[in-house]
Amino acid sequence: NAGVTQTPKFQVLKTGQSMTLQCAQDMNHNSMYWYRQDPGMGLRLIYYSASEGTTDKGEVPNGYNVSRLNKREFSLRLESAAPSQTSVYFCASSENSGWGLLNSPLHFGNGTRLTVT
């Protein structure tokens, strides 16, 4: 039981390049999330998917797109990377009960450390 798996672990991009961060969970969770964490700061929500087939913007969605490919997988795409997107990216999943309210814990992956030069 791997939990939440993120790939890659590290990535260096040049300004303007694109890439997709992959995330998969094997806990049969309904909700999935992408957060970014900058040095000395908290976690800021980029996008989330409350259930399979739905996605919604978080606090800092600009410059990113997401795809909930199926119940297991939730990818984050940077179309044209910028130095301001240098950060650690965490994917997370949560069981949730379907009542429209988050009421169960988030399980996080190990993160992807992205540097944009």
Next chain:
Amino acid sequence: GQQVMQIPQYQHVQEGEDFTTYCNSSTTLSNIQWYKQRPGGHPVFLIQLVKSGEVKKQKRLTFQFGEAKKNSSLHITATQTTDVGTYFCAGPRDSSYKLIFGSGTRLLVRP
């Protein structure tokens, strides 16, 4: 919009001293969660509080949810070096699936 603030931002204590971090929301929260992140690691869930005035304990950690459900605290009794890390509170925004994190309190413990 809804904001979740944490204080202090940073605390350095001697091993054996107590530690408290406070979390304040600008709006009423349906529930609040606490996470711990070790240096270089990922956040790990500690506990969820749901009821007004709720108090929960995990060994040396005591969590409290305010009566108005707008604030919460985490108290660690007799800190140990294993308590080192950043502690985050988090609450659902607008009673949805959006989980918004506080800015975190970084705890360092001198042995």
